[in-house]
Amino acid sequence: MIVYDVRNLAKTYPGATEPANKDISFQVREGEIFGILGDNGAGKTTLIKQMVNLLPSSSGDILLYGKPLDHEALYLPSLVGYMPQESHSLNQLTVAEALYYSAHLRGMKRSAALDERDCLLKLWDMENLRDHTSSRLSGGQRRLLRLAVATAALSKVLVLDEPTNDLDPQKRRLVWENLRALNRDRGTTIIFITHDAAEAEKIIERVGILHQGELIVTGAPHALKRNLKNKxxxxxxxxxxxxxxxxxxxxxxxxxxxxxxxxxxxxxxxxxxxxxxxxxxxxxxxxxxxxxxxxxxxxxxx
Amino acid sequence: MSTRSRAQNFPLQLIDLVLIELSNWRWSWRSILVVGACVPLFGMIGLSIYARDLGPDALHIIFSGSLVMSMMLGNLGNIQSHVVFMRFQGTLEYFATLPVHKHTLMLAIIIAFFLLSLPALLTLLVVGSALLRISLAPHPLLLLVMPLCVLPMSAIGALIGVSVGSSQQGGSLSVLTAFLFGGLGPVLFPAERLPEVLRLIGLINPAARAASALRQTLIGPLDQQIALDLAILFGFTLCVFYVVGKKLDWRASHSLR
The missing domain is CATH 3.30.70 (Alpha-Beta Plaits)
Known part of the structure; x- marks a missing residue:
């Protein structure tokens, strides 16, 4: 089943002469781990924000399970867990509060949301931070919290904006292990962007390479590697x-x-x-x- | 077809969002205490010295006007700065990707900041009435009047918050707006001491209507004026709230096809 079907997408910001991205087409299948690689300014965050309906596109279509993102007001949020890049999104909430409310607002009953909170604190190794407010966390801890929040009440699809930036090697390993486990055990479709190809290799099943706003290639890494002259x-x-x-x-x-x-x-x-x-x-x-x-x-x- | 997580019903969504927004006491309590209680209290004392000789009616107006200014300055400013923060720091995006409605979120913000401002307001009420030697005779309708006094100014704060391009713009605009609402009509001064044009503007100025409604339900007497006051406060709130909902771009409203 096709989860995301992106067709001829383009975005030009108001006042900009060059498009942030153009003519982008790709599909993400259910249960897949899809990575979007690109250097700084390649248009990765613009693309991901279009995919979670936070940014209107200048042209093109994005279908989620065959339907436009906005065909119902709460269609996308009921299917997709999104981890934004901004570091202050949960500013005044404690770690435990952020996890509980995210799970509860995604439809879990109160007791289940409390269990989910405790489970996520353990899963993401944040038990010692449970009563810390987000604003007092380090950059890496905040990123981990945003990732934990995105996975609360596990959505069918996770869309993650640079999930391992600012993290130490130990936490990066935890992130890749947990994401791989969510994909393997729960069938979660995972889409993430990164500029760290070496890290992404640990988990990626299919990749799209974004350069200067254009998606220059998509495919499974092993298949794409066959095209390399020097292997x-x-x-x-x-x-x-x-x-x-x-x-x-x-x-x-x-x-x-x-x-x-x-x-x-x-x-x-x-x-x-x-x-x-x-x-x-x-x-x-x-x-x-x-x-x-x-x-x-x-x-x-x- | 995919399995979708179920959004909570409206009351549960609202309760969660209010509780989330109440966590803003962690940054806003100082501002609420200073702007919501101390500043209006000092203003009330200063004006009462000037107005003591003008009789009890003038003191009543100063008292109710100071309460309104407390609600206006505090809620308008706090909500404005909070909404601006949410827009520019990514908090709005966090909410936009949860299955919640934007009007529910805006309502939760307003309710939470109203609840947060209550201690300052009650302090002002008790200390102010004691200082000005005003005997209070609260009417049950006060329970409806108090939120209705806060809502229009909160909605204006939210409107400024969703409209401005920076926190600096928002801060200056909200102070200017609060003083305009406070000055355009009989809020802090008796109507008979104001020029005709200000008296006319005061008829539809929610701050003047809030002061009038508070005066009637806190001190008395309650007359037919209260119906007009409540209607204007309610209507103004609905209009501004509608515009805020329209202006708040948190999810792309359409995809090009």
Whole structure:
């Protein structure tokens, strides 16, 4: 079943000469984890706000389960849990209050909403913050609270705006694990935007790459990776000042003063490893191309 | 077809939203105390010194006018700044993505700030009447009059909040509006001391009508004027509330097809 059907969507803000996004078409199927990747200013938040009906589109259609978003006043909010990017949305509520009221307003009975509150505090590791007001939380804690609120009384669809920004590595892992579990155990369709391709790879099933307001490609990462010319990524690190000696036909990219990255085809691997002086290496990682590589491949091609 | 979460019925939605909005005491109590009680109390004392020789009727007008100014300044300003905050800090988006109606939310905001302003109002009522030596004779109709005195100014505060482009604009506009409503008619001064044009404007100025209704139901006597006062307060509230609902863009009202 198609959850979201986005057709030829465009948005130009009043007074702007360039559209924030244009000619965007894609579908999200039920039970899918769909990630929208894009750099800063690519139009990700504009698109997501159009998808949760917070921003009118200049042209195009968005259908949710086959119906326009606004065909009934409460149609979208009764199906979609949305996590906004703004950090002050729950300003004066305590963590426990925000979770309880969100669950109750989404139709749960009082006792069930209280249980849901306690369950969410535990799930999102926020039990020690239950009586803190949102305005006193750190940026990362607020983001986690907004995510917990979006998942209260679990909607069929979650739309998340940068769910892991500002979070420490431990909390980022918690977020991806919980989202994957919600998708696996409850069949929740999850749509999120991020500029962190490396993080998104942990969960994403299908991806859309947004660049300068245009959706340049959509598909499953493994299928898209087949289009990559060089499917292997080699990262090597040397002592400072010791440049690597590599076959001349390769174009290594210097990541830091001591770390280099090379994209390879399989047949080049033997020659490269033979050319490397292993004793001078401080680190070496060989992996298949990542979602980040995919992202750069398509963005650089534009 | 998908399973949809069920929206709560109107009373439950309203109760939840009022309770959520009541959490605003965490930032607003200082402003409510200062603007809602201290400022009008000092004003009442100052005006009463000037008006003592003018007789009890003038003191009654100062007393009821100060109560109205307390409700106006406090609720209008607080609701305006709260709505502006909600618009620009994303709180409105949080509510917009919950299955709640925007009119229910606006009503909840107004009710919550009215409840929050009650302690200051009651303080002013008790301390003011003692200072001015006014004996109160509350009429049961006061229970209807008090909310109706607050609603029009709260709705104006909400209207300013949904209309302005910044919190600075909102702050100055709400103070100006409160003083305009307070000055255009017999709110703090007896009608006979005002120019004809202000007396005429006062006939439809909700602040003047609120002062009149409060005076009749707190001190007496109650006459037919109360019906006109309540009708104007109620009508004004409905009109402004309707406009607020129209102007509040929190969900895109249509998608282009």
């Amino acid at each position: 292997l990524r080699l990262e090597i690190a040397f002592e400072p000042g010791q440049a690597p000696s590599l076959p001349a036909d390769l174009a290594p990219r210097q990541l830091t003063e001591t770390r280099w990255q090379i994209y390879l085809e399989q047949h080049q691997l033997g020659a490269v490893t033979a050319a490397l002086d292993i004793d001078r290496l401080t680190d070496m990682k060989l992996s298949s191309a990542t979602l980040e590589d995919l992202y750069f491949h398509y963005v650089d091609a534009v």
